[in-house]
Amino acid sequence: MSKTPQTPQPVSDEAAVPEPRTGEEAPAAGAIPAVDPRLLVREQGLKGYVDEFKRKIRSGEIGSLPVVVGLIVIGIVFQALTGNFITSYNLDQITLYAVGPGIMAVGIVFVLLLGEIDLAVGSVAGLAGAVWGVLGTDMPDGLAIILGILSGTLIGAFHGLVFAKIGVPAFVVTLAGFLGWAGLQTWVMGDRSTIPTPIGSFVGDLTKYYFSDVAAAYGLAVFVVAAFYLAQLRDSRRRKAAGLPHRPQSEIILRTAVLAVLVLVAAYGFNQEQGLPLSLVIFLVILLVTDFVLRRTTYGRQVFAVGGGIEAARRAGINVSWIRISVFMISGTMGAIGGLFLASATGGADRSLGGGNQLMMCIAAAVIGGTSLFGGRGKVWSALLGILVIQSIVQGLNQMNLSSNAIQYMITGAVLLIAVIIDSVSRRTQKTAGRA
Amino acid sequence: MSQTPVLALRGIFKRFGAVQVLSGVDLEVHAGEVVALVGDNGAGKSTLVKTIAGVHPIDEGVIEWEGEPVEINRPHDSQNLGVATVYQDLALCDNLDVVANLFLGREIKKGGVLDEVAMEKRAKDLLSTLSIRIPSVRIPVAALSGGQRQVVAIARALVGNPKIVILDEPTAALGVEQTAQVLDLVERLREQGLGVILISHNMADVKAVADTVAVLRLGRNNGTFPVATTTHEEIIAAITGATDNAVTRRQARNAEVAK
Numbered sequence: 050m051s052k053t054p055q056t057p058q059p060v061s062d063e064a065a066v067p068e069p070r071t072g073e074e075a076p077a078a079g080a081i082p083a084v085d086p087r088l089l090v091r092e093q094g095l096k097g098y099v100d101e102f103k104r105k106i107r108s109g110e111i112g113s114l115p116v117v118v119g120l121i122v123i124g125i126v127f128q129a130l131t132g133n134f135i136t137s138y139n140l141d142q143i144t145l146y147a148v149g150p151g152i153m154a155v156g157i158v159f160v161l162l163l164g165e166i167d168l169a170v171g172s173v174a175g176l177a178g179a180v181w182g183v184l185g186t187d188m189p190d191g192l193a194i195i196l197g198i199l200s201g202t203l204i205g206a207f208h209g210l211v212f213a214k215i216g217v218p219a220f221v222v223t224l225a226g227f228l229g230w231a232g233l234q235t236w237v238m239g240d241r242s243t244i245p246t247p248i249g250s251f252v253g254d255l256t257k258y259y260f261s262d263v264a265a266a267y268g269l270a271v272f273v274v275a276a277f278y279l280a281q282l283r284d285s286r287r288r289k290a291a292g293l294p295h296r297p298q299s300e301i302i303l304r305t306a307v308l309a310v311l312v313l314v315a316a317y318g319f320n321q322e323q324g325l326p327l328s329l330v331i332f333l334v335i336l337l338v339t340d341f342v343l344r345r346t347t348y349g350r351q352v353f354a355v356g357g358g359i360e361a362a363r364r365a366g367i368n369v370s371w372i373r374i375s376v377f378m379i380s381g382t383m384g385a386i387g388g389l390f391l392a393s394a395t396g397g398a399d400r401s402l403g404g405g406n407q408l409m410m411c412i413a414a415a416v417i418g419g420t421s422l423f424g425g426r427g428k429v430w431s432a433l434l435g436i437l438v439i440q441s442i443v444q445g446l447n448q449m450n451l452s453s454n455a456i457q458y459m460i461t462g463a464v465l466l467i468a469v470i471i472d473s474v475s476r477r478t479q480k481t482a483g484r485a
Numbered sequence: 486m487s488q489t490p491v492l493a494l495r496g497i498f499k500r501f502g503a504v505q506v507l508s509g510v511d512l513e514v515h516a517g518e519v520v521a522l523v524g525d526n527g528a529g530k531s532t533l534v535k536t537i538a539g540v541h542p543i544d545e546g547v548i549e550w551e552g553e554p555v556e557i558n559r560p561h562d563s564q565n566l567g568v569a570t571v572y573q574d575l576a577l578c579d580n581l582d583v584v585a586n587l588f589l590g591r592e593i594k595k596g597g598v599l600d601e602v603a604m605e606k607r608a609k610d611l612l613s614t615l616s617i618r619i620p621s622v623r624i625p626v627a628a629l630s631g632g633q634r635q636v637v638a639i640a641r642a643l644v645g646n647p648k649i650v651i652l653d654e655p656t657a658a659l660g661v662e663q664t665a666q667v668l669d670l671v672e673r674l675r676e677q678g679l680g681v682i683l684i685s686h687n688m689a690d691v692k693a694v695a696d697t698v699a700v701l702r703l704g705r706n707n708g709t710f711p712v713a714t715t716t717h718e719e720i721i722a723a724i725t726g727a728t729d730n731a732v733t734r735r736q737a738r739n740a741e742v743a744k
């Protein structure tokens with residue numbers, strides 16, 4: 050028998066805490082060296098960043114890197130082709146059409162985190178628009194909006210129930226939904242082909258209201274940067290106090306500076322046009338809230354757990370059915386909210402709202418932004434990054450008078466394929482590097 | 486040793502389709518007792534463990550907790566009673582990091598928000614008491630070696646202050662040093678008055694730490710032996726069914742009397 054004598058050590062809750070250690074690994078019993086030489090400790094300073102960056106690329110942990118590179122490439126290419134692509138006008142236009150599909154893509158991110166897919170978001174968006182449009186003709190605007198959004202939640206719950214309780218693959222349930230809800234949308238619209246947004250409706254404001262005071266955009270930018278800096282600082286201080294590895298001050302300042310430049314340039318751009326769009330504010334709020342839910346709450350942790358291993362999640366006492374149902378409810382709700390933005394941008398509800406390539410755009414946005422199709426890996430910010438890529442391409446093509454669907458479809462399809470290939474390859478690299 | 490067992494199984498039956506995996510299994514675990522559960526491959530050890538853990542609810546029989554009959558239908562029921570299980574097929578989420586896995590289902594929260602700092606600190610402390618070295622507690626468990634994952638799974642079981650700890654072949658994937666650590670850990674658990682069910686094919690390990698050996702053979706009890714007074718050969722004989730023995734004979738007789 051191979052036992053090393055050791056004084057009994059308690060393992061119960063409080064007693065398990067031995068003398069405080071300062072970030073170092075525990076000294077091992079016997080002849081093993083105290084610090085494992087293979088530990089991943091990032092060196093301080095610039096060399097540390099470069100090394101860590103290389104290691105991440107090699108092991109397939111690339112996250113949002115391809116999409117950021119892609120955005121820069123798209124910017125440069127269209128700027129070279131058109132001569133005036135990087136303009137405040139385009140920034141405003143891209144935002145106008147990006148928010149609706151972007152919000153729908155947030156819902157898709159949740160579903161993808163489970164390793165599932167929701168093919169019905171486009172139809173749900175269209176139906177929500179129709180419900181709002183039809184009810185809004187003889188009902189207070191606010192109530193019609195709420196009922197429109199709730200229709201999406203309800204449909205999501207239905208998809209989730211059929212998937213989680215009956216065990217029909219989500220792909221099939223939502224494929225049925227894709228057809229069925231589009232049919233219901235046409236039926237709800239009846240013999241009206243469009244219902245223009247009533248004057249004064251909040252839905253109209255969604256994409257048409259701007260905070261035109263220049264202070265609004267700059268104020269929001271400064272607030273975001275300050276909040277980011279303080280949150281990072283606070284986290285770093287807490288970790289330092291607990292003796293855990295923490296970000297050095299220099300790194301926090303660097304990150305904040307990068308964010309500040311991006312945000313202030315955007316604010317400047319919006320102020321050159323009509324000001325800060327209300328739609329962008331709503332989108333950012335949705336992103337912040339959902340990001341918080343996914344990363345900082347038990348619920349979010351459970352979503353990732355189910356996406357990473359259903360059996361492990363179940364044995365940890367997680368109610369897998371409820372997580373699945375609720376995620377589809379979130380997806381349905383986001384689809385419906387996105388649908389109202391689509392209605393706002395196109396001037397009202399109509400029979401084809403949410404149809405066409407809308408669905409593919411949302412799924413593509415989530416995947417292009419770096420959320421894995423295989424479940425368990427992703428961020429809601431990929432919805433923002435991905436939809437920016439897609440809308441930038443659309444806008445650039447419009448500017449070159451190539452706005453026909455033919456070219457748009459081909460290019461968007463190609464971009465989606467590239468994103469999925471990157472996702473698959475990075476997953477394979479992660480496997481060989483032992484990380485998937 | 487206490488009189489009322491913390492956990493007692495009485496006449497457990499479990500069937501998967503056409504396979505009657507468990508037929509009338511009895512098992513008792515007292516506080517401060519290490520019970521080794523042994524048996525050939527496919528004897529039903531893991532299945533028995535999963536019925537206690539709530540992964541597979543029992544078909545028939547009674548589970549008693551501190552003398553009271555209880556229902557265990559879901560993993561949560563078992564966890565709430567105070568049973569911590571380390572499964573043979575490790576139940577870890579590959580995409581989550583070590584900290585997240587350790588606290589999955591029992592996250593530490595502050596004001597309703599996950600307290601990552603507290604969890605990470607607690608994780609480091611826990612892992613260092615187990616003398617585990619892993620590259621970082623913030624990498625996905627997919628990046629760990631088999632043995633490292635095993636120890637993470639064991640550490641996970643200790644997070645929630647259990648009364649009974651079940652270890653299903655915990656040392657199968659471990660090196661010499663880690664095996665020793667796990668056996669030490671089992672002894673420490675006993676000293677703290679916890680009950681331990683240890684499944685192992687390694688008789689040396691069993692004889693080193695167990696108080697009692699319970700043998701399963703083809704889904705039935707095939708004897709319960711005090712380790713101190715039982716030889717290696719007797720246990721092997723009960724596992725393989727080479728001979729039947731006094732204990733099984735007595736049990737069979739008692740069963741008939743009871744009818």
Ligand SMILES: Nc1ncnc2c1ncn2[C@@H]1O[C@H](COP(=O)(O)OP(=O)(O)OP(=O)(O)O)[C@@H](O)[C@H]1O
Nearest residue numbers: 501504506524525526527528529530531532533573
């Ligand atoms: N989920 C299941 N569905 C159907 N049959 C199962 C299932 N789990 C286990 N079995 C069957 O139950 C029997 C006992 O399996 P179990 O895993 O409990 O054995 P074990 O004693 O743990 O063996 P080992 O020492 O190899 O781990 C086997 O015949 C197995 O095929």
Ligand SMILES: [Mg+2]
Nearest residue numbers: 530531532573
């Ligand atoms: Mg087994």
